[in-house]
């Protein structure tokens with residue numbers, strides 16, 4: 001089985017990724033690293049992890065094959081580069097880094113080292129989004145014309161930390177949620193964004209000049225236009241994803257989430273049809289595919305290049321919000 005080291009004693013690892021790594025019996029967690037030795041020990045005990053360490057060297061020196069990086073965003077770059085240097089496969093949280101230039105460095109280093117590098121864009125693993133992608137690829141809505149993403153949530157109390165207080169840690173809703181929306185649009189549409197125009201706001205939760213709401217308008221290569229709404233401060237909005245084509249519309253509800261829930265409706269001249277889709281845990285599927293990628297069978301569900309794309313798109317959205325102008329998106333791949 002694949003032996004994993006966790007870089008970061010994080011909430012996302014505790015809530016989803018530890019179970020996902022262990023899910024198919026293909027992965028085990030050999031060690032966890034926290035910057036704080038007491039936290040490392042407590043986290044290891046609570047999650048049944050045999051080794052707790054408080055330095056990157058100690059983690060990378062342990063008997064592991066792969067690392068999962070879920071520290072705050074400013075740390076991903078140096079931790080990923082060190083893990084790659086040590087020859088470990090890397091599954092890194094989004095955003096890959098604070099800038100797309102740094103993300104390109106990570107992905108280039110991984111390529112040179114010949115290790116597997118993935119970005120943890122979980123929504124690609126949602127049955128709902130895969131059903132939408134398949135329906136579009138099969139021509140069921142004709143030519144896709146427009147898309148709308150509703151991904152404004154309420155940031156839970158326990159996560160109201162660095163995301164709303166620390167620009168230097170990569171806080172703000174754009175690096176947190178817009179990256180996911182850009183990636184999910186690319187995945188579902190099978191198309192790439194070329195330009196974005198965005199407004200952001202500080203609606204009362206985030207401080208230090210950080211944005212806690214964003215609305216973006218995207219233009220895709222095919223000519224499709226899309227809108228996305230990301231937020232931390234709306235308790236009652238619900239989430240959704242719609243794609244409207246010449247011959248039909250896909251209308252998904254409650255699908256911009258971490259759980260395999262929600263519904264997808266196909267509406268055409270023939271009426272309405274509820275699409276069925278698999279309800280596998282998103283993160284477990286991501287790990288299943290990552291383990292297969294280590295065996296050489298496939299790519300991770302979201303690659304390093306996908307992570308460069310989503311960060312480039314988010315970066316362009318922030319530039320647009322700051323400049324008041326539409327910004328071109330060029331991942332330089």
Ligand code: NDP
Nearest residue numbers: 008009010011012034035036070071072073093094120122
């Ligand atoms: P957390 O705030 O829970 O964890 C980030 C770091 O904060 C940890 O590495 C830890 O540092 C420190 N920390 C966590 N809890 C405590 C605590 N109680 N006291 C002191 N320090 C603490 O962040 P998230 O888990 O929400 O996010 C981590 C990363 O994962 C980010 O990059 C984020 O963007 C991404 N993410 C991705 C999701 C997805 O679905 N793909 C969902 C949620 C997050 P140390 O390790 O040094 O102890």
